[in-house]
Every structure is written in structure tokens, then in C-alpha cells.
Amino acid sequence: MxxxxxxxxxxxxxxxxxxxxxxxxxxxxxxxxxxxxxxxxxxxxxxxxxxxxxxxxxxxxxxxxxxxxxxxxxxxxxxxxxxxxxRVAPQSRLAIAVNADSLATWVLPALDGLVQRGLREGYGLELVVDDQDFTHDSLRQGAVLGCVSTVAEALRGCRVQALGVMRYVAVASPDFCAARLPDGLHAGNFADTPFLVFNRKDDSQAQWVSQAFGVRSPRLRERFVPSSEAYVNAAVMGWGVGVAPEIQVRPWVQVGRLVVLKPETGIDVALYWHQWQLQGRGALLDQIGLALAEGARQALG
Known part of the structure; x- marks a missing residue:
């Protein structure tokens, strides 16, 4: 050919x-x-x-x-x-896929140095947002060159690196707990309790309920809030129970605006960085991977 x-x-x-x-x-x-x-x-x-x-x-x-x-x-x-x-061609941009919760917490600080340098050198970085279980599809289809994903196995021609574990906990506002959950959240009332859901791909709430109460395929009252920041704000405002990254809700818990429900129960989501293997000294894609790995290490432990 x-x-x-x-x-x-x-x-x-x-x-x-x-x-x-x-x-x-x-x-x-x-x-x-x-x-x-x-x-x-x-x-x-x-x-x-x-x-x-x-x-x-x-x-x-x-x-x-x-x-x-x-x-x-x-x-x-x-x-x-x-x-x-x-000078890099003005239309040049390198796309990677990340999940919304990582973007809202640790990804931007991790990539800040590269982005600031890109402003000087001319290249652009495009962040494509999807659920962490689906970002891998964007890599497979060629839409992006790298992704943060829950998938551990590398595609052919790609390499993968473990980033760390993001822990999700259930939270609600003190007023919501007092009005709707005076006896706490338990197996007898979770089905009547509003749960905040990011979008229709998001099943973290059902996973948390299954783990907390031993219920398979629970049916929940869902209130959709398709933004990581707005999702946490909705929990603070008392819209329902949210299942969110512990690192994201920690400041609200520390000031008493949110309460962790059943602290012993949490969902641990392992994250991985995938990228196509490109040849070249100091490849930008390699630098992005290194920056994300360091940022995840600092944020996720």
C-alpha cells in the first residue's frame, strides 16, 4: 500500500x-x-x-x-x-480522555506545567471527558492518544501504567440527614431515599448500596446531575445522597457541610493510564503520562 x-x-x-x-x-x-x-x-x-x-x-x-x-x-x-x-502548527493538539471525577480533582494540577509550556511552544492539549469505564473506547477508536481508565489490560500497540486508587464514599448534608434519614441510611429506607447520579453510565450508587446492604441490583430513586462540581454542590444543598470521590468531598466534610454515611463502606476504583507507543526522544505523550502518574501519586497515594 x-x-x-x-x-x-x-x-x-x-x-x-x-x-x-x-x-x-x-x-x-x-x-x-x-x-x-x-x-x-x-x-x-x-x-x-x-x-x-x-x-x-x-x-x-x-x-x-x-x-x-x-x-x-x-x-x-x-x-x-x-x-x-x-513553532508547532496552530491546529496541532493532542487529545486524551479522562473521567470527570479525575478532571475535577487531580488531573488539572498534574498537567498544569505541560499546559503552561504548551502555551509558549504552540501545541494544544484537548481533554475528552467520559466515564472511566468508557474512556478506553475512545482510545480504541482513535479519538484520543491516551486515556485514564479503569481497564487494566493494554490494547495492542499501547502501554499501560497503574495510577492509583480513587475511593468513593457516600455523603449527604446534615439537614438532609436530619429530615430524611433520622435513623441513618439502612436497608429499610435506601429505596425511598433520593440518590444523586452523574449520568446513565454511572452505577457507583448502586455499587455502594449493594456493598453496604448486600442487595443485588438495587433500584434507586435517581436525581441526575451531570457535572462533578455540580454533583457535590447538589449534595451540599440537600438534593440527595451522593457517592463521590473522598478527595473531592473531604473539604466539605471537614467544615461540616457534608456527612459521610457508613464510613466503613466505600468503593475503590483503580485507575490506569493507557497510551499509544510512539517513538521519539522526550515524546510529549510520554511526558503527559509521567505528569499524570506523579499527579495521581500525590493525590491518590
């Missing part, structure tokens, strides 16, 4: 990111016609469609394979430019 045109691969990556031809063209500073021509040339070379021209646009399985290659090629170009002391 002949070598792929880097410009066409950039178009494919832009289409995946922007999910449309107009925005992809704007990002690359070319015409929509040029985007279409480069994509058609790439599809002709591969011999099969790479995108489903829907709204929003979607990649085919073949498109996802080439997207992984496009992401890796972009990352290598960034590394080469940095080593040569050249």
Missing part, C-alpha cells in the same frame, strides 16, 4: 473532531471542496468509505483505523517540531 497523504489524514482527523465538512475546513483554513477532495482521494486509496456522511458525521471502522494513524502522525510531528525548536 502506498504511503498516505499527511494532508488527507489531517482532514480525516479534523472531520472526526468537528463532525462536519464546514467546521473541518475552517479549522484547517482550506475550502470545503479541498476537504472533500482529500477525503475522496484517501477513500480511493483505501478502497472503502471512511466516513458516514450524516449529521453529525461518523467514521466507519476503516475510518477509525486511519484516524488512529492520523493521531499518531500528528503527535510525532509535534514532537519533531519541539525538538527542532520550531
Amino acid at each position: 502506498n504511503e498516505f497523504d499527511p494532508a488527507a489524514l489531517d482532514c480525516l482527523a479534523a472531520l472526526a473532531d468537528e463532525q462536519g465538512f464546514e467546521r473541518a475546513a475552517q479549522r484547517l483554513a482550506i475550502t470545503q471542496s479541498a476537504v472533500s477532495q482529500r477525503l475522496r482521494a484517501l477513500e480511493t486509496q483505501v478502497g472503502q468509505p471512511l466516513v458516514v456522511r450524516s449529521r453529525p458525521l461518523r467514521l466507519t471502522e476503516a475510518g477509525k483505523v486511519l484516524l488512529r494513524f492520523a493521531r499518531q502522525l500528528q503527535a510525532l510531528r509535534v514532537d519533531v517540531a519541539r525538538e527542532l525548536g520550531e
Whole structure:
């Protein structure tokens, strides 16, 4: 197979990111016609469609394979430019997937040094947020080059590093406990107690109840709050029982705004960093992995 045109691969990556031809063209500073021509040339070379021209646009399985290659090629170009002391192309950005709770607690401090340096050197870092059980899918599909995940096994062509364990505890406000749980949370009242849920992928509340009361597949009264920060604020305001990272709720517990329910019960979530293995001295992706590992070590122990 002949070598792929880097410009066409950039178009494919832009289409995946922007999910449309107009925005992809704007990002690359070319015409929509040029985007279409480069994509058609790439599809002709591969011999099969790479995108489903829907709204929003979607990649085919073949498109996802080439997207992984496009992401890796972009990352290598960034590394080469940095080593040569050249300004990185303005559209260059390296995407990694993280879970919302890690983003709300330890990821930003861990990456701050690299991001500040990126502002000077020109490269960008894109954080893609998903549930920790699903970030691995973004890596597999080529949407990102690295991810924080609960999956321990590395994909072929990737390497994995243990980051630490994030402990989740159940909390509620003192007023909520006084009004709704005067006898505490127990097997007889959890089904009538509102539980805060991040989104429909989030099952940490059911896991906590199962562990606390020995109930399989408990049915809960759910109140959805799809933001880590707002989730904790909702618990402080008395919207219901939340199951959140201990490091995130600790300040609220220390000042008496939240109470830990059944402190002996908690969910320990092991986190791992996955990344594609790229060649190169001082690769930026390697530096991101090292920064995340150090940040997790300091925050999670």
C-alpha cells in the first residue's frame, strides 16, 4: 500500500473532531471542496468509505483505523517540531480522555506545567471527558492518544501504567440527614431515599448500596446531575445522597457541610493510564503520562 497523504489524514482527523465538512475546513483554513477532495482521494486509496456522511458525521471502522494513524502522525510531528525548536502548527493538539471525577480533582494540577509550556511552544492539549469505564473506547477508536481508565489490560500497540486508587464514599448534608434519614441510611429506607447520579453510565450508587446492604441490583430513586462540581454542590444543598470521590468531598466534610454515611463502606476504583507507543526522544505523550502518574501519586497515594 502506498504511503498516505499527511494532508488527507489531517482532514480525516479534523472531520472526526468537528463532525462536519464546514467546521473541518475552517479549522484547517482550506475550502470545503479541498476537504472533500482529500477525503475522496484517501477513500480511493483505501478502497472503502471512511466516513458516514450524516449529521453529525461518523467514521466507519476503516475510518477509525486511519484516524488512529492520523493521531499518531500528528503527535510525532509535534514532537519533531519541539525538538527542532520550531513553532508547532496552530491546529496541532493532542487529545486524551479522562473521567470527570479525575478532571475535577487531580488531573488539572498534574498537567498544569505541560499546559503552561504548551502555551509558549504552540501545541494544544484537548481533554475528552467520559466515564472511566468508557474512556478506553475512545482510545480504541482513535479519538484520543491516551486515556485514564479503569481497564487494566493494554490494547495492542499501547502501554499501560497503574495510577492509583480513587475511593468513593457516600455523603449527604446534615439537614438532609436530619429530615430524611433520622435513623441513618439502612436497608429499610435506601429505596425511598433520593440518590444523586452523574449520568446513565454511572452505577457507583448502586455499587455502594449493594456493598453496604448486600442487595443485588438495587433500584434507586435517581436525581441526575451531570457535572462533578455540580454533583457535590447538589449534595451540599440537600438534593440527595451522593457517592463521590473522598478527595473531592473531604473539604466539605471537614467544615461540616457534608456527612459521610457508613464510613466503613466505600468503593475503590483503580485507575490506569493507557497510551499509544510512539517513538521519539522526550515524546510529549510520554511526558503527559509521567505528569499524570506523579499527579495521581500525590493525590491518590
